[in-house]
Amino acid sequence: MSHRAPDHTPPPPSPGGVAPHARTTLIVVCLGVFMLLLDMTIVSAALADIQSDLSADLSGLQWVVDGYALPMAAFLLTAATLGDRLGRKRMYVGGLILFVAASIGCALAGSITVLDAVRVVQGLGGAIMLGVSLPMIAAVYPAGTGRSTAIAIYGAVMGAGSAAGPLLGGALVDAFGWPSIFLVNIPIGAIALVFALMRVNESLGDTTRRVDVVGTVTLSITLVAAVYAIIEGNAKGWTSPLILGLFALAALFAIAFVVWELRVSDPLMDLSVVRRPGFAGVSLAAFITSGTLIAATNYLALYFMNTLQFTPFEAGVRALPLTIACVIGAPLGMVITRKLPMHQVVPLSTALIAAGLWAMTGISADTGWTHFITGMVVAGLGVGMMSAIASDAALTFVREADAGMATGVVSTARQVGTVIGIAGMGALFTHFATASARDDLGSLTVGGVPVDVPASDSAAITDGLGSGAGLQILSFIPEQYSAALTEITRLIRDSSAAGLQAALLAAATAATVFTLVVYGLIRADRHRSASAAAPERELHDGHPAHSSSQ
Incomplete structure (x- = not known):
């Protein structure tokens, strides 16, 4: 008796062009990314309690954040390819279950080593979900049928997840203790899982595309070696054989990664896309957004709680200017893209982040929390804008066929920025404080x-x-x-002020320098014709391009 293979072709679009259950798919995906981004920042409210309860040093706390972001940076693009081959819904559900299970493991961790290890597993689940999220949206919103709006909503939800972390985390830690920040993922994940299983249709992409195992391994080794060296450099000695060896290993595997990606037929990261100036500029903007302000919020939270002596909830309340600004910045970014071209909007976002970080510097032993309000508001607007426009901004500079790769690279750049920013700012904080x-x-x-x-x-x-x-x-x-x-x-x-001042100065300087680089790169592409982006778009029209289903 013959058996028919399951049909994963999405149902035909409705008369309006949108596939059935498109809104449910968007809701499910947004629930997932909200949870993923929430977990990136919610831990900032718990770091002081984790440090006290688990007797953790700063490197242990850094791995609480970087252990989560590293797998996302290394495996996100691989997850997208696997989703194309195996089914995006299947991958999303698997990643969601892994993420929630790891969240429970984090809550039960009895040592900083166990917590760091389970955060890596949690990050792997997050990478799987994030890798297939935009392709799932693109599969049910064909080009020209509201896809840009759906992607903008997706970006705004990412910004809201990041912004909600400090306040929600502070309230949970004060009321129930630090494990509760991980347990909150259970109800969110359960809702997303039920709707995913019942109302989301399966979809496939290019099933002939092969998984780039070598690219994944070389990228992973590069990131792990570099981040471990930066985090442990102060303790082990920057000129010690171990640290120098790790930096050399990172450089060697970075070169190997580039060489391999240029030669392989199905690369993890298509470097021909990355080489386009405008796209490189947007990716760099995503990198510097996460690598400066998002990373800085963790050290700011520690300073509020351990030096200014606020409870986690009180610290979260005092971070409200940042939270509110991020929430306002997301729709503001979408509005501005209708008025200004992308080569102005993207560097404007990073310039706001740089200005906000500069406003936060000038810290001394007598500095109170109100010193940071202006900087949090200005930088928060920039982060909110970038969260909403980053994916669409990247798509403005690439062909329709490259849209899936482009959004994956931008998401990877965000995670790499977080990883490097946390490690680098932590190294500076430790050096100058000690x-x-x-x-x-x-x-x-x-x-x-x-x-x-x-x-x-x-x-x-x-x-x-x-x-x-x-x-x-x-x-x-x-x-x-x-x-x-x-x-x-x-x-x-x-x-403590000396350590935070050094970290913020470095972040402000980096954001300023990279803003100039981003502006130069994107401006160089401002005369690209619409044939280099979506067919119906010009770079100067200021509207976000449509993505493909990858």
């Missing part, structure tokens, strides 16, 4: 009388400050220093 503390401890006096601080006590204090522990250090200061508590408190505030 250097400041070491200098101040060497000249510590009470009433003009020098205080002798043994090397062991000095190391404990400087290590704690380098980990962002802030005033929590006072809880383990030996009794013999009770007369110097006022001076030590001032020292802690000075050192």
Whole structure:
């Protein structure tokens, strides 16, 4: 008896061109990406409690974030290819189940090592979901039938997920403890799963496209080696054989990745697309958005809780200017793209981020939280705009046939930016906080009388400050220093401010430099004809291009 292979061809479009259950598919995808982006920022509200409960140092906390973002950066494009071959709905559901299961594992973690490891699994589930999300939308919204609006909604939801993290996380941590920030994924995931199984149709892409295993492996090794070296550089020594060897390994595999991608017939990342100036500019803008402000929010949250002594919820409330600005920035970005060309809107977004970061600098021991309000508002508008327009902006500069690859590369650039930003800013924070503390401890006096601080006590204090522990250090200061508590408190505030100042200065400088580069790259493409993008578009019309179903 013969058996028919299952038919994964999407049902024919309705008279209006949109496939049945298109809105449900969009809702399911948006629920998933909201959860993914929420988990990127919600942990910022829990870092101080995780640090205290699990006795974690700063590198352990960095891996809580980077362990989640690394798999997304490394496997997102591979997940998209597997979705084309195996079915996007099937991959999405599998990734969703893995993500929620790992979320439960995170909540049950009894050590920082276990938490970091399970976050990697969670990130892998997220990579699978994110890799097939835009192709799922494109499959039910054919070009010219509201796809641009659907993609803009998708981008706005991503921005909302990122923005909601600090406040929602603070409320959950204060009320139920840090494990609750992971358990909140259960109801969201359950709703998405039920609707995905019942109302989302299966779709396939190019089933002849092969999975680029070599590209995936070389990219993964490059990212892991580079990030581990940056995170551990302060502790191991920047010139130690291990750190230098890891940087060399990262460089070697980065070269191998590029060489392989140029030669293989079905590359993980089509470098001919990446080489286009306008597209490279948008990808760089996505990278720098995540690598500066999104990364900085984690260290800002630690500073609010450990140095300014706010509870997680109080810290989340004080981050509301950033949250509200992100939410406003998303529709603002969509409106501006109808008035201005993309070669102006994209660098405008990153320029706002740079300006906001500069406004946050100038920190001292006496700096209160209100110092950061202006910067959070300005930078938040920029992040919200980029979240809403990034995918469509990238599609403005590529052919319809390359749209799937383009959106995947931009999403990957976001995750790589987060990974590098968290690691780099953490290295700067640790270096400058410990250097400041070491200098101040060497000249510590009470009433003009020098205080002798043994090397062991000095190391404990400087290590704690380098980990962002802030005033929590006072809880383990030996009794013999009770007369110097006022001076030590001032020292802690000075050192914490020095670390955050260095991280924010680096982020502001990077955002400024890359904004100029982004503007130059995108402006170079401003005369490209509509044949280089979607058929009905000109670069100068300012409207987002349509994506393909990949």
